[in-house]
Amino acid sequence: MTAVHVPAAKRRPAAVVAAPLELPVHGQVRAVIDAVLPAVDGGRFAVKRIAGEPVPVEAHAFADGHDAIRVRLLWWAEGAAAEEIEMRPTHNDVWLASFTPPLPGSYRYTVTAWVDAFQSWRQELMRRVEADDIRVAAQVGARLIDAAAARAKGDDHGALKKWAAALRLQAAAAPADASAADAAGALKALALQAPLAELADRYPQREHAASFAPELPLLADRPKARFSTWYEMFPRSAADEAGRHGTFRDVIKRLPYVADMGFDVLYFPPIHPIGRDKRKGKNNAVNAEPGDVGSPWAIGAAEGGHKDILPELGSREDFRRLVAQANALGIEIALDIAFQCAPDHPYVKQHPQWFRWRPDGSVQYAENPPKKYQDIYPFNFETEDWRALWQELKSVFDHWIAEGVKIFRVDNPHTKAFAFWEWVIAAVKREHPEVLFLAEAFTRPKVMHRLAKLGFSQSYTYFAWRNSRDELTEYFNQLNQLPGRDTFRPNVWPNTPDILNEQLHGGLRSVFGARLVLAATLAANYGIYGPAFELMEGAPRQPGSEEYLDSEKYQLRRWDLTRADSLRELIARVNRIRKDNAALQADTELRFFPTDNEHFVAFAKRTQDGKNVILTVVNLDPHYRQSGWIDLATDWLGLEPNAAYQVDDLLNERSYIWRGSRNFIMLDPLFTPAHVLRLRRSVRSERDGDFFQGQPG
């Protein structure tokens, strides 16, 4: 390890050490706020929540000694006025309150606390028994009430003055003889009257209040950030006839098909002009043949760049019509934003300084030696002209937002500067807080989490590579943990155009079914790449490869959507179950249960109020019928330990009577990949034998 000494002048001079430590500015502050939760990295990043949903906040607050404190939550929309909410003590110095950010946007919250002289006095008075003590206490109280009166407005001022005078009068009149105890009791009762306490509480002495630093940021997204169901497709493959390039008009015809399956986000790979220079051929051949359509991610050509539409797909008006038609069916269009250029992208000539140039006068293409991507020029985020680059890239988002797009899937954000993402997401959301960003970063865990902290609304996950019971359990338990849980919203995909997991290679219906149910019930946000998924496309380019053979990334494909074995009905049913059950629409309440057969993975999600509970058991064996026992946490499910209850299989339309924690499962992959069970709580009536009274949640 090298040790380099930095000259002392760069740091404080050594002489400072000997100087006495100065006193703080506010020495009379006695309340302490030790912690405010939630917080991400001590307030460096925003906690993510949903607009319109309560945000419970916890403060750890106390003061020295036995004095009472009051604690208030302060919250405000950035730039707006703060609102204060009284926090209530629970146990162990934990105080709670919640606020509800009404709209998508940026918020801040913090906590203030102060020693409450009046409440401290009142609490002590309650425990006083001696007449003398009560008399003195009444006088002390009168002082405090006078002080509150001085802070009060309108009628309250006079009312408080009267209380103070009444206490003084009765304290002075209290006899010292045998009736002293009775008089003191009456005085104490007077001083403790609830209306006085309520009145005085309204005008607390807050001069020495403590405030928690920093003011913690919160990002409120619209509910779609929490719960969304994605369908990815290549518009160019949407033509009905083989060989014709698909258009937005074809996609408009496809919309009912997508809507019927229950998807609410329709996501397209880049729709821009595709570079001709160094264009890749079918199956990623280095040289394109005449007529090859190229990769949509090789963005930019003579026709334009990131703000333009590939002419073969249609016009700007066609796109607008597509957006409108989709919206009418409850579907949002999501675009892929890939910040990279084909060699013939107009940026390359207009802004050569945004690229890295090699000594031979060529632009540095993307590479990961010995692999080369000659058709892709990355931006150089170290360019001296970074300000113009950043503003131009932001204008790409602005452009498509103006065209009605509110959701962006960002391609490989981890290969662009992190500082850029933090700025651009905040800058876009400041103007359009409803916009959502999905990070496509299949990389190391800390990098993925950093991107989530920087503002990405949702993130792709390792789900495609988590297949066994133990892998799934470990991974989703990790995702469900703090601190990641406050920023990282998983979006789970069984396949993508880049990921044909080995499990899918056989094209087995049972595997596709199981992966669908897993994705849809484990994660509130999930998606499939279709029609490859519902048609169980499973042929890899080479054995062991995760690339599709004849991938749509490099050529047109025609899909027979009418195939009898299509999974579209299963998908529709699963998505219907998601829409009907709030438990599946959030990721906060997930629990796995032990199974004695490792082919079963069993888990449940519940709403925070526990009213809706969906229990899923998936048979991970694609070939054989499996049976075994699962061991439920009845307490977590809100069940009596040994009571009977009904579970309704929403996937297979059957019901079962179960009892207690251990229950038997048998699943045959020929018939169904899973149980998706809604719990009915039993209310056993001893009297009339009316066994089941629970309502579906």
Place this chain on the structure above:
Amino acid sequence: MTAVHVPAAKRRPAAVVAAPLELPVHGQVRAVIDAVLPAVDGGRFAVKRIAGEPVPVEAHAFADGHDAIRVRLLWWAEGAAAEEIEMRPTHNDVWLASFTPPLPGSYRYTVTAWVDAFQSWRQELMRRVEADDIRVAAQVGARLIDAAAARAKGDDHGALKKWAAALRLQAAAAPADASAADAAGALKALALQAPLAELADRYPQREHAASFAPELPLLADRPKARFSTWYEMFPRSAADEAGRHGTFRDVIKRLPYVADMGFDVLYFPPIHPIGRDKRKGKNNAVNAEPGDVGSPWAIGAAEGGHKDILPELGSREDFRRLVAQANALGIEIALDIAFQCAPDHPYVKQHPQWFRWRPDGSVQYAENPPKKYQDIYPFNFETEDWRALWQELKSVFDHWIAEGVKIFRVDNPHTKAFAFWEWVIAAVKREHPEVLFLAEAFTRPKVMHRLAKLGFSQSYTYFAWRNSRDELTEYFNQLNQLPGRDTFRPNVWPNTPDILNEQLHGGLRSVFGARLVLAATLAANYGIYGPAFELMEGAPRQPGSEEYLDSEKYQLRRWDLTRADSLRELIARVNRIRKDNAALQADTELRFFPTDNEHFVAFAKRTQDGKNVILTVVNLDPHYRQSGWIDLATDWLGLEPNAAYQVDDLLNERSYIWRGSRNFIMLDPLFTPAHVLRLRRSVRSERDGDFFQGQPG
């Protein structure tokens, strides 16, 4: 819940929201430091460590894409120059380095990271295979080396220029014909030469380096903060003759007795003049009888206050002699600092504004209704004159530091303002970083932890009330957890003058022995209140009370130190074991092991290098012989799963051959409360049957 609206003017104007987000100042920074550990509350408080011991620091750092980064740890003593240490990558974007604060004091550390253009280039070059690529890469490298040369000094400048020229020359000379591959190979080998890399690494391009904010504080204490063995006694009870008031001279005679038992801190209750006004009598009687000596915590009388010595104890010179004699025997004197006053303390007349006055013209004494402590006036930390109060209280520490005292046990710090403690401890330590503070706060957990964060070097614990196996396991596992572990150093006491735990009431030798072994082996810092402890004093004032009958807090006591049943020899042996075994001198490596008999608690401590391991098994049943099995974590102990090994009982001078994880224990409280076993690792030699070769750790 009340909601109070604060006028918008108090916050940012709403108009700001609409303004576009400004660009950051440094947009070209591509390295990211996501976290630096350890850190307490995001850097709000100092991490506590020991001077002279390495502080491992972990950084989570990365950049976008595949570029190499370099990461450096910066650390400095407050006010001094920073030193940089190169961090090394481990796995998962975690980088490690450590620094060693040489002396007690305040330090800061942070991390800097940058994208390393030269190393990135070098790593790519290693993977390049095509001759053309290598030639271009050599030219790119030459540019980078030129840039490094421009930053270099002296001979290195010229050397780098030569490297750049050599690369250019050889790249230009590389033929394009059949020998191109060979020439490219030679060029690549030249470019990758280690001396070039070493030279270039010395002059990195750091213009766009990232720095982690904030600069994290660290408090380095002397080793005594980590490992100390305390003995508390009342000097006034140190006289040989019954009835005579003990003196410092008597304590000097007592020093060898304390030293022989192996204690290195001798702590006295307050030694100041004791108030006469409202003095309490024996057994806390409300009114003192003539001749009653009062409570040492009722500080201050005509003779003086917190900086003065009770005349009956001796002179200032006697105290100095005592400090010197103690030091000569390896013992430090610790004083009790109780910031409160008897009614006749000089402060009350000199600084009436430091106290709370009641409407009847009297000073508010301490009370917790209906309990009253008329002999104690607390300071009013809300006084407008708080600056003078704080400075005066600091001067009390300064006074006794000047008299040679470097350890203070602070009485009830949680009933004084927290802000005061943060300031006074920092202020004292700035001038005397060797001073240690023990917080006597038996209060709620978050309050105790806050005091530790504010700077207290050690803290009393709930140990006295943790008696069963499960209570001890849960409590010490909690203490051993982050984040408390970075600030809270437990100091564990089986008894104090205020705490005669019910377990001790019988005065049973087996109970005192077990509690001693538990305290001394569970915690690196522990203490006893003697001679009450070694003489097994167990009589409470009332049944069920934690107060001693005839407590020294209110009267003189005479102790027969020569009693045959004294625990002094057991104590001496236990403290000798602590001195001989580094495992018992820190609290970082503690592990409990399951036992099948709940009367046994079994745990081990080890040094961080694993060389010294002490395994303790205590029989918590004071009456009966118990037997059962313990289940060791052989891996954690550094043992082969099924190998045999020897354990040497340091308490009972016996050795046992054990094997693997499960071993049998039998302990009879008549003979010993515990095993304290030092592990010898077996090295089984297959050849010569020489079974045990391990050395005692």
